[in-house]
Amino acid sequence: MASDSADRPDIDSLVAELRARVEARRAAGEYPPGLEESLEARFRHLLRHRITPARPFDVRAQLARMAAALPLQRARIPLSSARPAAGALHRIIARAVARQTEGILQQVQDFAEPAGESITALAEAVERLDRTLRDEVIPALDAVIERQAAAERAAAAAAAGEAAARGRGA
C-alpha cells in the first residue's frame, strides 16, 4: 500500500488537533462527564443480556382473521366424515339440535360483532398514535434537542471566550 507520503505529518498534526478539540469540549462541559463510558456501558449491558427489540405485532393481520370468522353460521360447521355413513349421522344430529345451535351462534355473534368493532377502533387509534409519534413528535423532539445542543454549544463557546478575555485582562 502507499508508503508514508508528504501528507502524513499533516494528518498526524490534524489528529493531534482533533484530540485537543475533544479535550477542550470536555473541559468546557459540552460533553457530559463520562459520556464515552456511559455509551460503552449501555452497549455492553445490551450485549451481555442479548436485549433485542420486541417483534412488532401485526394487529391488522389478526383483525382480518377475526373478520373472516364472522358471521358465525350453522352452515359453516362441517358435517362430513372420513368414516362411512358417519356423515349421514352428523346431518341427523345437526338437524335435531339446530334450534339450540342457532341460539348459541346468535349469542356469540351478538358478542363478537361489537367486540370486533371495538378492537378495530382501538387498533386504528394505536396506529394513529404511532403515526403521530413517528411523523410529528419524534421530529419535533429532534428539533428541540438540536436547538438545545446548539444553545449549549453557543453558551460553552461564550464561556470559553469570557474566560480567555479574563485571562488576557489579568
Added chain:
Amino acid sequence: MEIHQILATASPGDPVTDAALDLRAVLRRIGPSEIFAHAVDGALEGDVGRLADYAARPEAGAGRDVLVYHASTGEPAVCSFLLERRERLVLVAHPVPPAVHPVGVDPGADALPAHGLVERRALRQRVSLALAVSEPTAAELRSLGYGDVAIAPLPVDSGRLLALPSEPATVAHIDEHLLGPLVLSVGPVLPYTRPDLLLSAYHVLVTYLVPDAYLAVVGPCPDAGYRGVLESYRLQLNLHRAWFPGPAGAAGLAAWFRAAAVYVTACDHEDAHPAMLDAMAFDVPVVARAGGGAGRPAGAALLLPPDDDPTLLAEALAEVLADDGTRRRLVDGGRRCRAEAAPERARAAFLAHLAGVV
C-alpha cells in the same frame, strides 16, 4: 496443466471471492482456470464450482494441475481436501479475521478463525509457493514455519464499480430519505468491524456536532442476535437516521458511494481495506482507525489511533464534513493511494510469483 483456485466460501461482495474472480480472468489468458469452493452462495451457483466438482473432473486424477488456495478463516473440509490432493499447491494467505463474538448461535463459526492458523501450519509441507496479501500476514506465516513468503496484494478493481450506473431502487430510497450529509460504512456487520463504535460516534456527531448527519452501514449481518442488540442500541439512542440496509449488490454500492459525504470504518482489521479503496475511487474522503497497521493507506485517509474513542471519531467526521481543505487533501491522497494500489500491479505481481512454480 491447468491452474484452479480454491476457496472455503464463495459469496458475492466478499473481498476474497472478488479477488479470486479477478485473478481467474487473468489466469484464463494462460489456460483453463476455474474456482472451486466448499460453500457456494446461490448467486454464484454455476459460476463457481464445489470441491466435489473438482475431484470429479477426469483431469483431476493426474495431479498435474496447480491449485491456488485462498486461505482466510479456516475450513476443515478444505484443509482435508488439500492434504489429500497431489497437485502443486500455492497458498495465498489472507488475514485471519478475529473471532466472531459468541453472541451468535453457531459455535462452529466462532471456532473457524482459530482453525485458520492451525490449517496454515498443517499445510506447510504441502505448499510449493507461499504468498501473503500484506506484510503482517506474511510475518504471521513466517512465525508458523514458512521460510520463503512473498507479498502479493489483492487486486481491488474499484474502476469496475465506478463505471457502474447506480441501482435505481437504492437511488430512489436515498433520494426520498436522505436530507443531510451521509456518513457511509461498507462491510460485514460483525463485532470485529465495530458497528457499536460507529453508532456511538454517530450519536456524538448528531447530538453535539452535526445534527443533520445520516449514517448508513451497508453490508450483511449474518448474526441475527447481534443485529438485534445493535438495533436495541440504535433505538435507545434514538438514532433513527442511522440505517442498516443490509447487503447491496455492486450497482447498489455504487449508489451508496455516490451519495456519501464521508466514508468511515471503525474496523481495525485489514479486510476493511478494499472498501476504503472503493470509497477513494468515488472521491469520498475516508476516516479510519489505524489499528490494522500495514496495508493502510498513509496520507490517503484520516487515520485515527486504534483506541475506542467515539468522541475523537465523531470529531474527525465533523472536521471532514465541515472543512473543504481537509476534504480536498483526503480526496487527493485517496487518488494517489489508488494509483499505487492499481489492480494491474497486483495482478502482475501475482503472475510473476506464480511463474516460479508452473
